[in-house]
Amino acid sequence: MPARPPRRDDPVRQRSLRDHNLALVLRQVTSAPRPPSRADIAAATGLTRATVSTIVDELIAGGLVAELRPVSRSGVGRPGTGIVPAGTGPAGLGMEVNVDYLAVCAVDLAGAVRHRELRHLDQRERTPAQTWRALAGLADRTAAAVGALGLVPAGAVMAVPGLIEGGTIRVAPNLGWQGVALPAAADFPALHGLDLGAGNEATLAALGERHATGLDSFLYVSGEIGVGGGIVLDGELFGGSHGWAGEIGHVTIDPQGPPCHCGARGCLEQYAGEEAIRAAAGLSADGDRPVLAGLADGARAGRAPVLAALDRAGTALGVALSGAVNLLDIATVVLGGHYAELIDWLRPALERELSRRVLTAAWSPVEVRPSALGADAAMIGAARAVIQGILDDPARFLATRTP
Amino acid sequence: MPARPPRRDDPVRQRSLRDHNLALVLRQVTSAPRPPSRADIAAATGLTRATVSTIVDELIAGGLVAELRPVSRSGVGRPGTGIVPAGTGPAGLGMEVNVDYLAVCAVDLAGAVRHRELRHLDQRERTPAQTWRALAGLADRTAAAVGALGLVPAGAVMAVPGLIEGGTIRVAPNLGWQGVALPAAADFPALHGLDLGAGNEATLAALGERHATGLDSFLYVSGEIGVGGGIVLDGELFGGSHGWAGEIGHVTIDPQGPPCHCGARGCLEQYAGEEAIRAAAGLSADGDRPVLAGLADGARAGRAPVLAALDRAGTALGVALSGAVNLLDIATVVLGGHYAELIDWLRPALERELSRRVLTAAWSPVEVRPSALGADAAMIGAARAVIQGILDDPARFLATRTP
DNA sequence: TCTTGTTTGTTCAGCCATTGAACTTATAGG
DNA sequence: CCTATAAGTTCAATGGCTGAACAAACAAGA
Secondary structure: OOOOOOOOOOOOOHHHHHHHHHHHHHHHHHHOOOOOOHHHHHHHHOOOHHHHHHHHHHHHHOOOEEEOOOOOOOOOOOOOOOEEEOOOOEEEEEEEEOOOEEEEEEEEOOOOEEEEEEEEOOHHHOOHHHHHHHHHHHHHHHHHHHHHOOOEEEEEEEEEOOEEEOOEEEEEOOOOEEEEEOOOHHHOHHHOOOOEEEEEHHHHHHHHHHHHHOOOOEEEEEEOOOEEEEEEEOOEEEOOOOOOOOOHHHOEOOOOOOEOOOOOEOEOHHHHOHHHHHHHHOOOOOOOOOHHHHHHHHHHOOOHHHHHHHHHHHHHHHHHHHHHHHHHOOOEEEEEEHHHHHHHHHHHHHHHHHHHHOOOOOOOOOEEEEOOOHHHHHHHHHHHHHHHHHHHOHHHHHHHHOO | OOOOOOOOOOOOOHHHHHHHHHHHHHHHHHHOOOOOOHHHHHHHHOOOHHHHHHHHHHHHHOOOEEEOOOOOOOOOOOOOOOEEEOOOOEEEEEEEEOOOEEEEEEEEOOOOEEEEEEEEOOHHHOOHHHHHHHHHHHHHHHHHHHHHOOOEEEEEEEEEOOEEEOOEEEEEOOOOEEEEEOOOHHHOHHHOOOOEEEEEHHHHHHHHHHHHHOOOOEEEEEEOOOEEEEEEEOOEEEOOOOOOOOOHHHOEOOOOOOEOOOOOEOEOHHHHOHHHHHHHHOOOOOOOOOHHHHHHHHHHOOOHHHHHHHHHHHHHHHHHHHHHHHHHOOOEEEEEEHHHHHHHHHHHHHHHHHHHHOOOOOOOOOEEEEOOOHHHHHHHHHHHHHHHHHHHOHHHHHHHHOO
């Protein structure tokens, strides 16, 4: 999705040395709590002030960072000039295809969302081609808005609730899609000449959370119609052999449990998926009222069947997550999607199972926290993936800019 | 355990450039199928012949590689001189503390086991201090034998069947140890001045398998008295936040299953641990005859209770591994410990569950294979960890060599 | 107001690792 | 014996980092 990062088996020349340090400095600028001066960057990275100066100059020339104009600092000595991510630099476009809506947003180098477009549309009633057309419209408007802000779109990534392999969507159960080819950048007028990537919705949401929270390693679990997940290790998304990692929704809770549409029995989704919770809570399936609102209201009102259903879901989540934590030794779990709103009623059962089943819970308890981005996580994460590609290898971006 | 590899956030100077290429060339030499010439290395790495020459010279001077004397090649042109890992270079010492034996081995740069020592001793009847003393004796003899071969011990790693944190063994259930301090290098006369590390047995076994098989990403599961595991991703051991990753033995198979000594219910170990299989097979617990042999013989003889017990264990393994594969998207599972010998009877149930429960099994089936190293995996993996430290950062090794 | 001390940012010579091209060495084949 | 080919070495050039000196900007005190 983002272009290949520099690998361990690559030879290192002088140039790659500069490339690495460019990335190092840029990362420092985008991740520092306050705009650092060149001297701050030098201290933080271990490079000399001289080197940092030349690197910052290169980044400024490339439009990736900018100097802060007025400078006032506490303490004696010449005050430093703060360096900030360029407000008018590249923008990452994040696009989301979901069951009942399409959305596009633009994120700048600092990670701020600068624009968003949303359109309610039920994909189940439409062909993929129709979806792409509608999405292209949103992308057009986003690109225009972003251009008006002085930003330049630098690429796009699309979040899809399904399994992606190569250039096709293998299967997206909730959209009813199978073997659908991903659109080419050419299908999106706003993106001519740019890279267009795609990734799993929950996986990209995890990436979004990673940057919103600053957490380094965590497990992200998202409850929607399905149950998806993403794994972040050492600050990087873990994709697995094919990019399919994180599919926690089909971890077995009870081998003899209820049959799942995936063909197995007792999958987590059958206990903690939206449909399963709704049925267990005794809420009706049809009606315009969203299931989530019904559950949250019912829980707040203290309705026993709703509380019992959420306890059951929390227990199942706890069993699945305990296994994942035992396997991965990860200290934090982030609950996203609908789970974020239901966390207060899921948490007791979930934490009970975690403390009981995680082998090392006694010495190092697992923290459970709600998503920081809520429903936007996937879209923002997709946009972040583009930005991440630039942060990881600014030299490549600069090369395409000024040939 | 192995010293810190160069990190993404480190500044890169001229020197680190050389360091990286030193590692690149050394890796090429140790992993090539046949001794490569300088020109081969240049072609494989992308460096120029000139650079490779100076780097190889540095490695030869440091005693890490050597030139092959006689040189004959097919084809015209000046024949190249093959470069091989030094047969008289550093050796990694791998030590294993197990319930009923202690073992030490030495592995050279090429990954070959050059010496081994084994002593049957039941740790449950002994204090940790007694164990360290006995182990130090084996280490002494190994170091002496290795010295006679012209090798120089470069460090040691100890494999322990338990959870390790910082300098202590948090808990090693099967040894009956809790909060036992790891020995210092000073307690091992043979290791004066060397690094002495420690790691989990199954985790290190996974590392051993990684190098024995060349597999890049896989899940290693070891069946002993407990059930342990290790995760290898992209050629590197994945440790998790505290180095405790891989504890698949306590993944839940059935939330209402039999109680486990860990305090939870229905852990994999209660279905696929040695004791659980034995009980299900109706074999007697005591007697000098090892449980494993009884199971294998019974299975070969077609005894129904034994076959049923192994089927049950295989099913449970399949459920646990399916969850792990769904989560991690890993294409290969390696069965080690006792499982390696029982694989023929575990496999049918195991693969049935995998194909049923792994979401992507239809497109990309999971391969299940037996361990290549068998019972020695942990010890060899521990020794390999030392070698790996040198391969990952030969410059540091060279610096300690010639100050 | 002027001086002193402190910190930031720049300049420049020196160093170091890689490159690329020329050169030497070693072999096969005619 | 000569030619073609490939391996390995030598060396000037290049690019990037360092360290030290220096200029710039500010606070504090006299």
